[in-house]
Amino acid sequence: MNRTEPLVLGIETSCDETGIGIVRGTSLLSNTIASSMDEHARYGGVVPEIAARAHLDELVPAIDAAVAEAGIRLSDLDAIAVTCGPGLSGALMVGVGAAKALAVALDKPIYAVNHLVGHVGADLLRGPTSTNDTEPLEYPTIALLVSGGHTSLLLVRDLVSDVELLGETIDDAAGEAFDKVARLLGLPYPGGPQIDRVAFDGNPKAIRFPRGLSQPKDMAAHRYDFSFSGLKTSVARFVEQRQDAGEPVPTADVAASFREAVVDILLTKALAACADHDVPRLLLGGGVIANARLRQVATERTDAAGVVLRIPPLSLCTDNGAMIAALGAQLIMAGHEPSTLEFGADSTLPVGQIQV
Amino acid sequence: MLLAIDTSAGTSVAVVDLERGIIAERGEPDTMRHAEIVGPFILDCLREAKVTSADLSGVVGGMGPGPFTGLRVGIASASVFALGAGKPLVPVISHDAIAYGHYRRGHTGPLVVVTDARRREIYWSAYSEADAVGLPVRVGPPGLAKPAELDAPNWQHAGWPRLDAATVSAGELGLVAELSYAHRRPLAANEPLYLRSPDVTLSAGPKRVSR
Numbered sequence: 001m002n003r004t005e006p007l008v009l010g011i012e013t014s015c016d017e018t019g020i021g022i023v024r025g026t027s028l029l030s031n032t033i034a035s036s037m038d039e040h041a042r043y044g045g046v047v048p049e050i051a052a053r054a055h056l057d058e059l060v061p062a063i064d065a066a067v068a069e070a071g072i073r074l075s076d077l078d079a080i081a082v083t084c085g086p087g088l089s090g091a092l093m094v095g096v097g098a099a100k101a102l103a104v105a106l107d108k109p110i111y112a113v114n115h116l117v118g119h120v121g122a123d124l125l126r127g128p129t130s131t132n133d134t135e136p137l138e139y140p141t142i143a144l145l146v147s148g149g150h151t152s153l154l155l156v157r158d159l160v161s162d163v164e165l166l167g168e169t170i171d172d173a174a175g176e177a178f179d180k181v182a183r184l185l186g187l188p189y190p191g192g193p194q195i196d197r198v199a200f201d202g203n204p205k206a207i208r209f210p211r212g213l214s215q216p217k218d219m220a221a222h223r224y225d226f227s228f229s230g231l232k233t234s235v236a237r238f239v240e241q242r243q244d245a246g247e248p249v250p251t252a253d254v255a256a257s258f259r260e261a262v263v264d265i266l267l268t269k270a271l272a273a274c275a276d277h278d279v280p281r282l283l284l285g286g287g288v289i290a291n292a293r294l295r296q297v298a299t300e301r302t303d304a305a306g307v308v309l310r311i312p313p314l315s316l317c318t319d320n321g322a323m324i325a326a327l328g329a330q331l332i333m334a335g336h337e338p339s340t341l342e343f344g345a346d347s348t349l350p351v352g353q354i355q356v
Numbered sequence: 357m358l359l360a361i362d363t364s365a366g367t368s369v370a371v372v373d374l375e376r377g378i379i380a381e382r383g384e385p386d387t388m389r390h391a392e393i394v395g396p397f398i399l400d401c402l403r404e405a406k407v408t409s410a411d412l413s414g415v416v417g418g419m420g421p422g423p424f425t426g427l428r429v430g431i432a433s434a435s436v437f438a439l440g441a442g443k444p445l446v447p448v449i450s451h452d453a454i455a456y457g458h459y460r461r462g463h464t465g466p467l468v469v470v471t472d473a474r475r476r477e478i479y480w481s482a483y484s485e486a487d488a489v490g491l492p493v494r495v496g497p498p499g500l501a502k503p504a505e506l507d508a509p510n511w512q513h514a515g516w517p518r519l520d521a522a523t524v525s526a527g528e529l530g531l532v533a534e535l536s537y538a539h540r541r542p543l544a545a546n547e548p549l550y551l552r553s554p555d556v557t558l559s560a561g562p563k564r565v566s567r
């Protein structure tokens with residue numbers, strides 16, 4: 001196996017994106033994504049069974065497309081990497097079964113890796129579709145990973161050997177909160193872009209929505225944890241009061257104020273982690289990073305705090321197979337042995353377990 | 357020579373050949389460990405049969421019917437193995453393997469194959485006979501039913517001998533594929549037989565939080 005610049009195919013099926021990525025070392029050769037998002041729209045959120053069915057339908061076409069785009073043959077690969085958790089169990093299993101079969105068919109080693117750590121690995125990729133041609137990621141770094149499936153704060157001392165979970169959401173993921181509040185405001189799924197659009201004309205200071213787990217009493221047990229269900233309920237109550245009073249709901253102000261609360265709590269906790277651990281670096285990842293206001297406030301606040309901010313290109317922030325391939329390549333380059341074929345899908349895989 | 361994979365019940369993997377029959381087979385009735393064991397089973401079967409993917413002429417996938425989470429693991433494995441090996445995927449209906457095995461062991465005449473669909477339902481397929489080459493003749497597509505429906509005297513196949521199966525042999529699945537190919541019988545469609553829509557209920561809208 002080439003351990004200097006390994007050619008790795010990554011398979012990601014933890015949520016609603018079927019992601020196939022191909023990398024050579026840190027060079028991105030293909031980031032092929034088939035999303036079932038449209039099929040979930042009428043239900044207002046990801047339906048696990050619909051996502052899993054879509055993965056099975058999309059897998060072979062996506063691998064074909066990725067191989068064609070990368071201009072390689074499957075037999076050229078040095079290894080297969082696959083997300084084995086955390087994520088939706090039935091969805092993960094499709095990728096795990098497929099990855100094992102591919103590894104045996106090609107007689108190649110397989111690396112079963114952690115989805116969340118993969119989000120951090122995305123930042124290492126360079127190539128035509130990655131504009132991130134700056135200096136390499138430095139350690140340690142704090143990583144804030146925000147999507148419809150997870151909201152996690154990580155301390156990454158080393159990508160392949162030392163990742164610590166500082167905190168995570170204790171109820172909804174931030175992306176889910178966007179979806180639920182969008183529904184309250186009569187906006188379609190997915191909620192993030194809709195809230196962003198409506199919030200454009202709104203006043204983010206119009207309504208003071210609560211910041212979950214930020215009271216002094218929360219700071220001991222939940223210093224780096226997040227909670228968005230109270231915020232969602234608070235928005236619902238506000239909307240109902242207006243409706244009950246027969247008054248118009250100030251949708252733009254609600255959207256802007258809600259978004260401000262989410263962005264505020266995410267960055268307050270992330271920057272607290274940077275300060276507490278004396279780590280002047282913050283990396284963002286996950287689909288919610290597409291939110292323009294989050295990126296804007298992140299830039300302002302990290303500048304003010306003297307923290308270096310890194311945001312991978314958006315195509316690598318949303319769930320994708322390239323980040324999984326990138327993490328697999330890093331493990332190979334660091335001399336790690338492949339996974340044995342017995343691993344399963346682990347929907348609650350702890351973030352400290354980088355490889356299974 | 358074919359590699360065959362079925363996860364419509366437990367997990368079963370085999371290497372088969374028209375002349376030599378079932379050359380290697382691994383089975384596990386546990387319905388909770390498909391993703392874990394499918395990889396080792398494929399490797400074991402290939403090693404025991406002393407073949408590599410290049411020696412195969414195709415990969416057989418059991419299309420169900422079967423409970424969806426497990427069923428998908430085998431179909432994903434078979435499809436992607438076929439892609440990796442550069443061989444065709446050969447879809448076979450899993451119940452046909454059960455029926456084929458039963459006829460091969462001496463059964464004659466009509467037969468109803470029944471497997472567990474969970475949620476107090478069953479999957480069934482009805483066969484009129486085995487044909488001259490031993491392939492079961494299914495009289496229609498597999499169905500999903502409440503157990504009581506098959507017991508009703510007016511059920512369309514009432515009185516036919518019934519076989520309740522808890523496992524599917526990938527070896528027999530593979531032999532159905534070999535025989536179908538050799539005798540130019542049509543293959544199944546390349547689509548999983550879930551026979552159930554994804555259970556989702558459309559929400560009536562957000563619930564009130566204040567009273």
Ligand SMILES: [Zn+2]
Binds near residue numbers: 319
């Ligand atoms: Zn993710």
